[in-house]
Amino acid sequence: DAGITQSPRHKVTETGTPVTLRCHQTENHRYMYWYRQDPGHGLRLIHYSYGVKDTDKGEVSDGYSVSRSKTEDFLLTLESATSSQTSVYFCATGTAETYEQYFGPGTRLTVT
Amino acid sequence: DQQVKQNSPSLSVQEGRISILNCDYTNSMFDYFLWYKKYPAEGPTFLISISSIKDKNEDGRFTVFLNKSAKHLSLHIVPSQPGDSAVYFCAASELGGSQGNLIFGKGTKLSVKP
Numbered sequence A: 001d002a003g004i005t006q007s008p009r010h011k012v013t014e015t016g017t018p019v020t021l022r023c024h025q026t027e028n029h030r031y032m033y034w035y036r037q038d039p040g041h042g043l044r045l046i047h048y049s050y051g052v053k054d055t056d057k058g059e060v061s062d063g064y065s066v067s068r069s070k071t072e073d074f075l076l077t078l079e080s081a082t083s084s085q086t087s088v089y090f091c092a093t094g095t096a097e098t099y100e101q102y103f104g105p106g107t108r109l110t111v112t
Numbered sequence B: 001d002q003q004v005k006q007n008s009p010s011l012s013v014q015e016g017r018i019s020i021l022n023c024d025y026t027n028s029m030f031d032y033f034l035w036y037k038k039y040p041a042e043g044p045t046f047l048i049s050i051s052s053i054k055d056k057n058e059d060g061r062f063t064v065f066l067n068k069s070a071k072h073l074s075l076h077i078v079p080s081q082p083g084d085s086a087v088y089f090c091a092a093s094e095l096g097g098s099q100g101n102l103i104f105g106k107g108t109k110l111s112v113k114p
Helices: none
Strands: A004-007 A010-013 A019-025 A031-038 A042-051 A054-057 A064-070 A073-078 A087-094 A101-103 A107-111 B010-014 B019-025 B030-038 B045-051 B056-059 B062-067 B072-077 B086-094 B102-104 B108-113
Touching: A004 A087, A010 A019, A019 A031, A019 A087, A019 A107, A031 A064, A031 A073, A042 A064, A042 A073, A042 B086, A042 B102, A054 A064, A073 A087, A101 B045, B010 B019, B019 B030, B019 B086, B019 B108, B030 B062, B030 B102, B045 B056, B045 B062, B045 B072, B072 B086
Parallel strands: A010 A107, B010 B108
Antiparallel strands: A004 A019, A019 A073, A031 A042, A031 A087, A042 A054, A064 A073, A087 A101, A087 A107, B019 B072, B030 B045, B030 B086, B056 B062, B062 B072, B086 B102, B086 B108
16 A cells, blocks of 8 residues: 545536646655546546656646646646546556556546 | 457456456557456555566466467456455556556456355
8 A cells, every 4th residue: 555645535616617636645656647537448647757846748638737846746737627527536656666556545526 | 549458348257256357458569467456436456467478477366367479368366256346457568668657448347246
């Protein structure tokens, strides 16, 4: 268990509003990831980070931005939420030594 | 185009019998494969993995088989238990790709009936 927490766990917001999701880890893992899970799509990578201030885009990055100002925190921001961003968002961490990733409990986001 | 495919959305098995979950991939550069298990309202948890240099890896009731020529892997659970009921995701990582980036299949929902 990598000691990963996500906040908030649930959020309902309106179209056009900004939203920030937070991921916090206590394991000092170098890599952090944001995924979204949607029915019929499995888990899709949004953005990832390979170190403080080092981030890159994943498969479905449009409409999302991220920031990592310290090792333990990885923020996902929806600048202007849309209904297509209604999803369950998972944060994960990983190390340079293995391929395994450790997932947080998820954030259910509903955009109305 | 899907690089990792789990063609069975669901599977139902009787308790005590074998569960076989299948996964196909298209990218020959994948060199490491993982299975994750996910319960409702929880994050996925790592179950078992296999490197492309092996064809089998076993951990208790769970065994993963890799057939590189067929680009196919399978997860065997023996014996199946009701607590194994969950969604199982197959994932793959590419040799030389961005460190640790995993490509996931869409998942197979396993139901183990008592």
